[in-house]
């Protein structure tokens with residue numbers, strides 16, 4: 387049975403239950419399309435069987451490498467953008483102490499992220515930190531040619547070589563890239579870096595269970611076997627039936643598409659735990675890049691409650707009624723902290739004295755749901771028992787599978803991202819990259 391529970395009863399005021407039930411046949415077709423690999427982009431379905439085809443030697447190798455890094459580095463820099471970093475960051479931040487980077491845990495390197503922007507200030511500040519720390523890095527790029535990580539790697543490679551000498555620097559660099567294509571592959575071969583391969587049939591945003599996510603997660607000190615176990619559990623559930631009542635991913639895909647058809651074109655994923663913020667970021671990329679094409683697709687947004695109830699909460703309660711919410715609900719918190727009794731009670735909080743903070747958070751969650759549904763915002767709830775590797779593995783696979791079904795339901799290829807090239811073409815033309823002369827000329831005429 388699935389540990390992930392989906393509750394769609396709070397959308398029935400907007401989309402009748404009968405509508406959802408009537409979608410079963412179409413959802414089953416999409417399910418079959420994935421299983422039989424007959425849909426658009428079917429050469430990018432490697433993630434479907436990944437948890438089943440677990441390569442135990444690869445996992446062990448990653449763990450050995452992670453231990454080696456833990457012994458030589460206080461800081462581990464993950465260089466990558468989009469699917470080449472968001473999955474790792476989502477899992478690491480969800481599992482980490484909220485203040486991990488200022489805690490003094492000598493066994494675990496602090497994980498920093500770079501190559502996901504082109505900010506001179508960000509990179510310069512990073513160098514300030516790295517001047518003073520022992521560090522190692524991984525550079526992750528499937529294409530091996532993405533500008534943001536390439537610029538960052540060029541700078542950090544030189545920094546590492548200056549700091550440790552050319553030969554020692556090599557031991558602090560791990561490349562994760564295509565098995566044969568791209569500049570990063572060439573460079574890794576030339577420099578003899580430790581290298582992991584991103585399988586051909588897995589795109590960036592579906593790659594968290596490949597070395598792309600696994601190496602950083604293992605270096606951060608988390609159990610990649612359990613993550614896989616969770617994914618495997620959800621794979622079995624997702625593949626064995628397309629029945630909306632048995633397959634939570636199918637139900638989620640049906641519910642969000644029913645809402646979309648009824649004019650709810652923005653989905654806001656909500657968390658009530660700050661360490662889930664990057665999980666939402668990963669989800670945003672997964673769904674945004676998979677579905678937003680051909681002038682179609684739900685716009686994926688994210689908020690953190692109760693924080694954003696004091697900012698975006700106003701809009702969600704009373705703004706344009708084209709939104710729905712999906713709350714990722716965590717049933718049990720990891721820690722135990724109660725509100726103390728106070729004799730003076732000047733803040734008036736004695737009515738919740740002795741209650742756990744998480745109880746108050748849960749009441750905020752319930753109260754918010756009631757208010758938002760009443761205000762015209764349908765609500766889907768997706769809950770996991772607690773945050774750990776096993777349940778996160780389930781949640782990752784759940785979302786990946788749901789995204790594939792949902793994309794096929796929408797009629798798009800959920801595995802390509804042609805629109806991402808447009809900004810690159812203009813940027814290269816503006817920068818005068820060889821091969822873009824025609825584009826440069828065209829831009830000059832604007």
Ligand code: PA5
Pocket residue numbers: 467468469470526527528529530531532535589590591592675803
């Ligand atoms: O999901 C995707 O395919 C993208 O987000 C890519 O992961 C991102 O653009 C980075 O590409 P690459 O790994 O080739 O550097």
